[in-house]
Amino acid sequence: MSALILIELNGSEVNASSRAAITAALQLSDSIDALVLTNNLSNSESVSKLAGINSVKMIVDDSLENVNVEVASKLIADVMSGYKYLISGSSTYSKNILPRVGALLDVQPISDVCEIKSNNTFVRPLYAGNIMATVESSDETIIMTVRATAFEHSGDGGSVEVEVLSSTIPESNSTFISLQESQSERPELTTAARIVSGGRGLGSKENFALIEQLADKLDAAVGASRAAVDAGFISNDYQVGQTGKVVAPQLYLAVGISGAIQHLAGMKDSQVIVVINNDPDAPMSRMADLVWQTDLFGALKELNEYQV
Amino acid sequence: MKIIIPIKRVLDPYTQARINKQTEQVDLANAKMAMNPFCEIAVEEALTLKESGAATETIAVSIGTDKTVDTLRTALAMGVDRAIFIRTESELDLQPLHVGKILANIIKREEAELIIMGKQAVDNDNNQTGQILSGLLDYSLGTFISKFDLSSDASSVEVSREIDSGIETRKLNLPAIVTVDLRLNEPRYASLPNIMKARSKPLETIELDSLGIDTSPRIKVISVVESGTKDRASKQISSAEELFSELNQMGVL
Numbered sequence: 001m002s003a004l005i006l007i008e009l010n011g012s013e014v015n016a017s018s019r020a021a022i023t024a025a026l027q028l029s030d031s032i033d034a035l036v037l038t039n040n041l042s043n044s045e046s047v048s049k050l051a052g053i054n055s056v057k058m059i060v061d062d063s064l065e066n067v068n069v070e071v072a073s074k075l076i077a078d079v080m081s082g083y084k085y086l087i088s089g090s091s092t093y094s095k096n097i098l099p100r101v102g103a104l105l106d107v108q109p110i111s112d113v114c115e116i117k118s119n120n121t122f123v124r125p126l127y128a129g130n131i132m133a134t135v136e137s138s139d140e141t142i143i144m145t146v147r148a149t150a151f152e153h154s155g156d157g158g159s160v161e162v163e164v165l166s167s168t169i170p171e172s173n174s175t176f177i178s179l180q181e182s183q184s185e186r187p188e189l190t191t192a193a194r195i196v197s198g199g200r201g202l203g204s205k206e207n208f209a210l211i212e213q214l215a216d217k218l219d220a221a222v223g224a225s226r227a228a229v230d231a232g233f234i235s236n237d238y239q240v241g242q243t244g245k246v247v248a249p250q251l252y253l254a255v256g257i258s259g260a261i262q263h264l265a266g267m268k269d270s271q272v273i274v275v276i277n278n279d280p281d282a283p284m285s286r287m288a289d290l291v292w293q294t295d296l297f298g299a300l301k302e303l304n305e306y307q308v
Numbered sequence: 309m310k311i312i313i314p315i316k317r318v319l320d321p322y323t324q325a326r327i328n329k330q331t332e333q334v335d336l337a338n339a340k341m342a343m344n345p346f347c348e349i350a351v352e353e354a355l356t357l358k359e360s361g362a363a364t365e366t367i368a369v370s371i372g373t374d375k376t377v378d379t380l381r382t383a384l385a386m387g388v389d390r391a392i393f394i395r396t397e398s399e400l401d402l403q404p405l406h407v408g409k410i411l412a413n414i415i416k417r418e419e420a421e422l423i424i425m426g427k428q429a430v431d432n433d434n435n436q437t438g439q440i441l442s443g444l445l446d447y448s449l450g451t452f453i454s455k456f457d458l459s460s461d462a463s464s465v466e467v468s469r470e471i472d473s474g475i476e477t478r479k480l481n482l483p484a485i486v487t488v489d490l491r492l493n494e495p496r497y498a499s500l501p502n503i504m505k506a507r508s509k510p511l512e513t514i515e516l517d518s519l520g521i522d523t524s525p526r527i528k529v530i531s532v533v534e535s536g537t538k539d540r541a542s543k544q545i546s547s548a549e550e551l552f553s554e555l556n557q558m559g560v561l
Contacts (some may be wrong), residue, residue, distance in 0.1 A: 010473070066476065069439070069449050092471040096451045099404065099436035103443025108405040108526035111434045121530065126432055127325035131334055134530040173448040173481040177466065181474040190472075194560065218561065230491060236454065236470040242430065243490060245472070251560040261324065261537075268537045272560050274551065286539045290554055292546065299548070306548040308561075 001119065002031035003085035005053070006076065008093045009036065012043045014050060016191040017089020017146075019153035022052050024146040025087050026154070027116045033057055035079065037072055039065035044162040051157035059167045066176040067093075073100035074170045080105060080141065090145040090246075102143050109143040110135065114150040128242035128265035148190055149248040149269060182237050186212075187221045189238065194251040197223030197240055197267070200231060201256020201277065201296055208233040210300040211255060217304060223247065223267075225257045241266035256296045259284025276300075309462050309482075310365045311354045312420040313388065314411050314441075315347040317372060317379040318431040325431075327534050334431075334532060343379050346426025348386075348495035349488045353456060354424050355387045356493065362458050363422070365389050369414055371407060371516065373399055384506035385498030391511040394519070406523045408440035413519050415445060420483075422465070427452050427487040438487035448480040454491040 003025040008015040025032045034047050034056045047056045059075055076097065080086060086101065088094035090112050102109040114132070115123035121136045122144065189195065196218060198211035208228065215222045223245075224238040240247055242262040252270035257263060259282055267273070268287065275288035276299045285291050292299055319325055320340040328335035343351075357363040368383035370376050371394040380391040394410055396402075402410075415423060428435035442449035454475070455468035462482070469476045470489045480486070498506070516523070545551050555561045 068478075069451070070442075070446075073443060092452060092469075095435050096439065096449075096471075099434075099439035100443035100449065102405065102436070103408060103440040106405070108403050109434075109436055110527065111436060125535070126532070127319070127334070128430065128433065130325045130534065130536045131327070131532050132535040133532045136528045136530055137526065138528065139526050173484075174450070175479045177477040177479055179474060179476050226490065235474070236489075236491065237472060237474055242433065243428065251555065262321070264537045272555070272558050273540065274555070283537075285542060287537050288542050289540050289558075290545050290551065291542050292551060293544065294546070302548040303551070306552060308552060 001029050001084045002033065002082065003029040003087055004080065004083045005032060005034050006086065006088040006094060006097070007034045007036045007047055008089065008091055009038060009043055012040070012046055014046050015089060015091065016153050016188070017091045017148035019155070020148040020151040021087045021089045021146050022050060022154035023151040024113065024116060025085065026052050028085055028119055035076065037064045037067050037075060039063070041164065048160050048162050049156040049158060050154065052154050053158060053160055055160050056162040058162060058164050060164055061169045063169055066179060068172050068174055068176065069096050069100055070172045070174060071170055072097045073104055075167050076101045077104040078167065079165065084141060086141070086143045088145050089148050094145050098143055098145060105141055107139045107141050107143050108137070110137060111145050113144050113146045128262055129268070130261065130265070147246060149246055153191070182235055186215060187219070189221045189223055189240070190245050190247055192221035192249055194218050194220035195223045195247060195249045196220045196253045196255065197225065197257060198228055198233065198255050199225040199257030200227035202228060202233055205233045207297070210297070210304065213304050214300060220251070220253070225263050226260070254284055255300065257284050258282040259287065309363050309422060310367065310418060310420040311357060311363045311422045311424060312367050312369055312415055312418060313347070313350050313354050313383065314369045314423070314425045314437070315351065315379060315383055316344045316370065316426070316429045317341050317376050318344045318429055321345055321430045324536065327532055332531070341375070343382050344426050344429045346428060346430070346488060349490070349492050350424040350426050351383050351386050351388060352493045352495040353488060355496070357458065362462060367392060367418060367420070369394065369411065371402060371410055372396060377511065380511060381506050382498065384509045384511070385503040386496060387502065390509060393511055393513045394516050395513050396516045400523060401525050401529065402523060403526055404434050404436035404440050405526060406521065407437050408444050409521045410516065410519060411441050412444045413521065422482060423447070423485040425485070425487055427489055438485050442485045445483070448484040450478060450480050450484065450486040452489045453486050454489050456486065456492065
């Protein structure tokens with residue numbers, strides 16, 4: 001019952017959600033291989049150090065720098081024979097690719113697994129996480145993505161063999177043009193211990209800088225509600241919620257966020273929730289451990305000036 | 309160029325999902341239903357293309373029991389030219405792989421070159437159907453798009469994709485499937501005259517059974533539980549000093 005993990009790289013480093021996928025796989029199988037699609041053989045270094053895996057399989061080609069889903073899904077489907085499981089972290093990378101692999105292998109994939117009950121039974125969220133469903137797969141092969149917030153992130157400690165596969169890169173009907181990457185020195189949103197998140201209440205992009213300033217003070221990541229992203233205060237990759245990123249930090253500080261159910265879905269598992277808002281009836285406040293009901297600009301000024 | 313827009317009828321996204329104690333399933337019998345919000349965005353994009361002269365025809369497709377017709381009429385009222393209703397006798401637990409196979413059948417029959425659909429339905433949150441459909445048809449695929457530009461000769465489309473690390477731009481040769489994200493456009497409302505007009509627009513009904521597609525569940529739902537947000541103690545604070553002191557005590561700074 002062996003498992004193949006599709007590894008996602010950030011530069012040359014293994015993405016945290018891929019580490020969660022290894023932890024999940026260890027509950028299902030004791031024979032786990034990692035698969036990496038990359039343009040650079042030296043990226044094998046970080047992958048071969050992963051604890052818990054038996055081997056690394058790599059497909060290396062210049063065209064895999066910004067991997068194309070049509071190509072990736074064929075390459076992965078071709079190496080799946082002999083594997084019971086294909087597992088990856090829930091991210092836009094794997095959500096793009098894995099269902100297409102499912103189509104090629106005639107498998108119904110399972111999205112956002114939060115808990116493993118048995119070798120074919122899993123718990124996953126429906127309705128923005130307001131319902132948790134226990135589902136049983138009857139497919140021969142099981143393809144799934146797992147929530148990075150629901151499983152520990154497996155560490156390093158191994159040193160395994162790297163096999164470069166001699167796959168033929170298939171033709172494709174789409175081409176990469178550009179990647180506009182968000183540059184930030186701050187912690188990554190989905191793995192940060194602390195998050196300062198801003199909403200529509202901030203009123204403008206200029207005012208949103210106050211959130212960033214507070215995040216820097218707390219060594220926190222920046223998050224945002226959909227309303228703040230829609231209004232153009234900050235770019236899409238900071239959105240927390242049902243259709244954005246799901247987070248579960250030790251501290252989630254929400255400023256000027258009323259708390260639509262879609263937003264709460266993305267952060268309700270945070271350990272400590274602090275809400276700063278002037279609206280006492282905002283749904284967000286009921287979720288909070290600490291509530292500071294006040295003018296949020298006054299509060300942000302006071303917090304940013306406070307000598308810790 | 310024909311555009312097909314697959315749409316889904318879901319629990320109204322502003323309604324809290326509840327489990328019916330008798331049936332032990334999510335209660336949809338008496339709930340307010342609506343078109344999946346991502347599908348509305350897909351419809352809007354198709355209509356914009358039709359209005360610009362780039363598309364010749366827009367066709368909405370949906371699968372379900374007779375109530376699904378309401379959702380298709382909504383798409384027609386927004387401005388879609390015609391609708392295809394894949395009718396099921398009873399409520400079936402159709403999964404993305406089934407839906408993909410059904411849609412692939414219709415797309416081949418219609419010889420449609422562009423499929424615009426939502427990136428996910430807000431009920432099951434699978435985020436799979438467009439990807440699966442693209443694999444079944446071997447069409448090029450652009451998921452999570454926030455920008456869409458058709459080339460002047462309508463042979464390709466340039467899309468911007470909202471991904472975890474930022475915005476990726478790709479060129480997709482047609483035939484292609486795109487799945488739309490929230491920020492692609494603002495969907496229009498149907499005007500009253502258009503709602504009236506929609507009643508006489510063509511709506512073709514196809515019995516699911518007649519397509520000969522195996523829809524036996526691949527995934528069985530064993531049980532569901534409510535897991536909504538839990539209210540917390542909500543201690544009131546009133547200064548930065550108090551906040552930092554509380555957070556220090558909780559050990560989260």
